[in-house]
Amino acid sequence: MTLVYFLIQPWKASVASTLEPLRSLYQTGLENGDNEYAAWAITIHCHYSYLAGHSLEKLATKIAHYRASVSQLQQHAASNYLGIYQQVLLNLLGDGDHSNNSDQCDQLEGEAYSEAKMLPIQLAASDRTGLCYTYLNKGILAYLFSRPQAAQQHFDHALCYSSGISSSQWMPALLFYDSLSCLAIGNIQQLPRVIVNQEQLKTWARLAPMNHLHRWHLVEAERCRLSGEKAIAIDHYDQAIALAQANEFVQEEALANEIAAQFYLLWGKGRIAQSYLIDAYYGYSQWGEKAKIADLERRYPMLLAAILQGPQQNLSSTDTILAYANTTHTSTNTTSAADAIDLTTLLHTSQVLSSEMELDGLLSTLLEAVIQNAGAEKCILLMPKSEENQLEAEWVIEALAELDQPPVLLTSQPIKPGKEVPLSLINQVKHTCEPTIVFNAAVHASLAVDPYVLRHQPKSILCAPILSQGKLIAILYLENNLTIGAFTGNRVEVLNLICTQAAISLENARLYHQTQCALSDLKNSHIQLVQNEKMSALGNLVAGIAHEINNPVNFLKGNLKPALSYVKDLLGVLDLVLNDEPREMILEEMEEINFAFVQEDLLSLLHSMTFGISRISDISNSLRTFSRADTDYKVAFNLHEGLDSTLLILKHRLSAGESCPPIEVVKNYGELPNIFCFAGQLNQVFMNLVANAIDAIEEHNQQRSLAEVINNPSRIVITTALADSQWVTIRVTDNGPGMDADVQARVFDHLFTTKPVGKGTGLGLAIAYAIVVEKHGGTLTVDSEVGKGTVFEITLPVEH
Numbered sequence: 001m002t003l004v005y006f007l008i009q010p011w012k013a014s015v016a017s018t019l020e021p022l023r024s025l026y027q028t029g030l031e032n033g034d035n036e037y038a039a040w041a042i043t044i045h046c047h048y049s050y051l052a053g054h055s056l057e058k059l060a061t062k063i064a065h066y067r068a069s070v071s072q073l074q075q076h077a078a079s080n081y082l083g084i085y086q087q088v089l090l091n092l093l094g095d096g097d098h099s100n101n102s103d104q105c106d107q108l109e110g111e112a113y114s115e116a117k118m119l120p121i122q123l124a125a126s127d128r129t130g131l132c133y134t135y136l137n138k139g140i141l142a143y144l145f146s147r148p149q150a151a152q153q154h155f156d157h158a159l160c161y162s163s164g165i166s167s168s169q170w171m172p173a174l175l176f177y178d179s180l181s182c183l184a185i186g187n188i189q190q191l192p193r194v195i196v197n198q199e200q201l202k203t204w205a206r207l208a209p210m211n212h213l214h215r216w217h218l219v220e221a222e223r224c225r226l227s228g229e230k231a232i233a234i235d236h237y238d239q240a241i242a243l244a245q246a247n248e249f250v251q252e253e254a255l256a257n258e259i260a261a262q263f264y265l266l267w268g269k270g271r272i273a274q275s276y277l278i279d280a281y282y283g284y285s286q287w288g289e290k291a292k293i294a295d296l297e298r299r300y301p302m303l304l305a306a307i308l309q310g311p312q313q314n315l316s317s318t319d320t321i322l323a324y325a326n327t328t329h330t331s332t333n334t335t336s337a338a339d340a341i342d343l344t345t346l347l348h349t350s351q352v353l354s355s356e357m358e359l360d361g362l363l364s365t366l367l368e369a370v371i372q373n374a375g376a377e378k379c380i381l382l383m384p385k386s387e388e389n390q391l392e393a394e395w396v397i398e399a400l401a402e403l404d405q406p407p408v409l410l411t412s413q414p415i416k417p418g419k420e421v422p423l424s425l426i427n428q429v430k431h432t433c434e435p436t437i438v439f440n441a442a443v444h445a446s447l448a449v450d451p452y453v454l455r456h457q458p459k460s461i462l463c464a465p466i467l468s469q470g471k472l473i474a475i476l477y478l479e480n481n482l483t484i485g486a487f488t489g490n491r492v493e494v495l496n497l498i499c500t501q502a503a504i505s506l507e508n509a510r511l512y513h514q515t516q517c518a519l520s521d522l523k524n525s526h527i528q529l530v531q532n533e534k535m536s537a538l539g540n541l542v543a544g545i546a547h548e549i550n551n552p553v554n555f556l557k558g559n560l561k562p563a564l565s566y567v568k569d570l571l572g573v574l575d576l577v578l579n580d581e582p583r584e585m586i587l588e589e590m591e592e593i594n595f596a597f598v599q600e601d602l603l604s605l606l607h608s609m610t611f612g613i614s615r616i617s618d619i620s621n622s623l624r625t626f627s628r629a630d631t632d633y634k635v636a637f638n639l640h641e642g643l644d645s646t647l648l649i650l651k652h653r654l655s656a657g658e659s660c661p662p663i664e665v666v667k668n669y670g671e672l673p674n675i676f677c678f679a680g681q682l683n684q685v686f687m688n689l690v691a692n693a694i695d696a697i698e699e700h701n702q703q704r705s706l707a708e709v710i711n712n713p714s715r716i717v718i719t720t721a722l723a724d725s726q727w728v729t730i731r732v733t734d735n736g737p738g739m740d741a742d743v744q745a746r747v748f749d750h751l752f753t754t755k756p757v758g759k760g761t762g763l764g765l766a767i768a769y770a771i772v773v774e775k776h777g778g779t780l781t782v783d784s785e786v787g788k789g790t791v792f793e794i795t796l797p798v799e800h
Helices: 002-011 017-034 033-049 055-070 076-092 115-124 130-146 150-159 170-185 186-207 209-228 230-246 252-269 272-286 289-298 343-355 359-373 423-434 453-458 489-539 540-577 581-592 593-628 641-649 679-701 708-711 743-747 766-773
Strands: 378-384 395-402 410-414 434-436 460-468 472-479 636-637 664-668 675-677 716-724 727-734 779-785 787-795
Touching: 002 017, 017 289, 033 055, 033 076, 033 170, 033 636, 055 076, 076 289, 115 130, 130 150, 130 378, 130 472, 130 540, 150 170, 170 186, 170 209, 170 230, 170 743, 186 378, 209 230, 209 252, 230 581, 252 272, 272 289, 272 581, 343 359, 343 489, 359 378, 359 395, 359 489, 423 434, 423 460, 423 472, 460 489, 472 489, 540 581, 540 593, 593 641, 636 641, 636 679, 641 664, 641 716, 675 787, 679 716, 679 727, 679 766, 679 787, 743 779, 766 779
Parallel strands: 664 716
Antiparallel strands: 378 395, 378 472, 395 410, 434 460, 460 472, 636 675, 716 727, 727 787, 779 787
């Protein structure tokens, strides 16, 4: 299994994925008494930890520990190989015998390994693996410390012994650094060698891009630099950096940044070079390569001056965020916020913030203003999930904005450690209610180990509380990944002005939101009343429905007795026939029961009973159609069935009373397709409109004489039509008393009614309007004239 994780898995998976299995194999070997097996497993584990970019300081300690263990196991070859890498780490950490001399930085001489002593032994033993390890690492050290000619000589030797490492992950490293040293020398005659190396790296990158693709891009960048293809080179540099970062090869990310910085310096673009060089500096710092850090400081003191002599920033408190006094080592002049940005812009921002009442709009405006004026590339607003006890409440991300991108509202997204913000910094600001301005996050005492900072490597950070009357209501997190010390005193003054207005606006938005929630609750209560009113109306109609059902039931009951008598008589005649009684006796019995009449009347009774049963079935179906429960989505529905079920339920109110004739219903139904709708809700609308028409007619009839009613009969006309292929119309017309203009203007208002107390809630038509307009995207209008009647018209989309 050791060979699998040494020679097979890294060619298709990340090098880092082999580390834990190799360490486990070491333990297994010790437990099983297989010392050689254990020694090689831990040796490879240490080698690949180095390749994977693990912390040099921790790795040096680990290698020293495991090397002592391997020596005790009498595994000398493995111990010697660990010694080579232990000495390499000591050189990089600045603890080698020649670490402070760049001309001899590639000499592996020190407490862990002596090349002067070991190289002759390795040559005598034909130890091709040991020789290749030695020359390969001497070459890498020479290249890292800007001695490409010496590196090339070492790589020439390493290639002679490369059969000793041909299947391990050191082979891609050898070709990678060999190509870089060839290109650094700038000898065109070496290009064929680079091309051959690149073809091999490209093949490996296809198999395991996470291990090798960034290397291929970096070599390509250098090749394009040498051939003058600057635009293509830039793209390859950036891809190499991004891929190395994504796959956590911190040492090769730093190397790519350093080489890119050299490219821009040669091009004469010092400011861009400075940004890449600073990234390289922090990358090497993260890896722990102290000798390289010192080398960069010696070679590029001017470009690194910004981080080696950065200004300290003193903080003082205000009501919203804590601005700091602008102390700079380059100038003694102070600059006001009014000089930092256009005063008109600041006033406009304040006005826009103060005019925003909706929280979503306010958050978008606030983040846009901060991004534009505070020098941030990324801005996140965090707020407590509940208003009580902000310290213990869960804090969530409400909005995020990035430079040149519109703000994104995240609707209370939980904070995940290491994902969006440095959680340790947020907690600090939350508890202290004081801002933190981080000049450089990578070297900050506490933030350098925060999971977010380790993963995303931000440069400048500003984290500020937003306070309203001393109460913490939000936290603003700003980040700049291009420049260290981005949040200057002027910019923080501007941010303070913006946040002062933001604190007021956020509080106003909170109050407005509470008001809207209360209004929403009230509206929801009205919606609940919709259902209550529907069921109440249905309950009030039970008596009428019972009457409708009682008619056919009583009819059935009245017909059952004679039907049973007829059947009994017919069964008597049948018994005579079955008993072979004389014909004369059978005829006499038939004459006695009047057989011909019974035969005719029984069929008539059965037909009429069938009609009664059908009538009961129709009533039941109508009730089911009317009271059907709606789903969460619209379904196909026949509007005529809904109208008919409504008329059937209201039939007892349409029938003639003791003192007035019946109300005539005229149905002018057109050809309608089924429409997609909430059928139960539309039935409620139909019930409301027809019942209101009946109420209006009954009220009108009370003011007329019987003769007047007979001469001008009460009438409700229901008309349906297909307006075009996309819309249907339903009109409910009555010849009741009509309504004046004032009543028509308020007829759909909540709680408005013209009925006496106890007979109307003022919700029916308001609910009907909400169902038609808000739920179905249709229209509901009224047209009425006093003394002539009223027309309610519904239009609904077909929505196939």
